[in-house]
Amino acid sequence: MFTAGILTISDKGWQGQRYDKSGQVVRDSLSLLGSNVVKYEIIPDEVDVIASKLAEWADGGSLDVILTSGGTGLARRDVTPEATLSVVDRVVPGLTEAMRAETFKVTPSAILSRAVSGVRGRCLIINLPGSPKAVRECLEVILPVIPHAIEIIKGEVTEHEAPHSEAEANAD
Numbered sequence: 001m002f003t004a005g006i007l008t009i010s011d012k013g014w015q016g017q018r019y020d021k022s023g024q025v026v027r028d029s030l031s032l033l034g035s036n037v038v039k040y041e042i043i044p045d046e047v048d049v050i051a052s053k054l055a056e057w058a059d060g061g062s063l064d065v066i067l068t069s070g071g072t073g074l075a076r077r078d079v080t081p082e083a084t085l086s087v088v089d090r091v092v093p094g095l096t097e098a099m100r101a102e103t104f105k106v107t108p109s110a111i112l113s114r115a116v117s118g119v120r121g122r123c124l125i126i127n128l129p130g131s132p133k134a135v136r137e138c139l140e141v142i143l144p145v146i147p148h149a150i151e152i153i154k155g156e157v158t159e160h161e162a163p164h165s166e167a168e169a170n171a172d
Contacts, residue, residue, distance in 0.1 A: 007054070013070075014043055058120040084117075085116055103141070106137055122154055126146075
């Protein structure tokens, strides 16, 4: 079990003009892993606001992962990747590369996503798109590895599991 925060980036959502369906998809998907969502907020598409909230939540020590939704496209107001990159210590490109590659098979425009992922302190931060359908598709790709990533970040796992048989050991 791990703790999670869901940060939806949406001007219309923040202004109360749109219901946050994407955040609910994230919550529902995380519940399948038995995670505990302890923080949730909707904020506007502003680099400083996003960066400040990500840093505050990551540095607070109560979250293992923050999943953002929205602001990863090509529109002028889509600034979530820039805000995320400004606060992470290290990037984790494989997560977003896998999301783009797999969701491209369903929706070719998925490769236009500028989402990034990274680690700040002991907190994993992952950008997701704003569309509920795209969020669901992306999470199907990365959910299986999130618990292991968190274990590594927290220092609970420091080595890869040893091969299970002599044949596997010799395969390396």
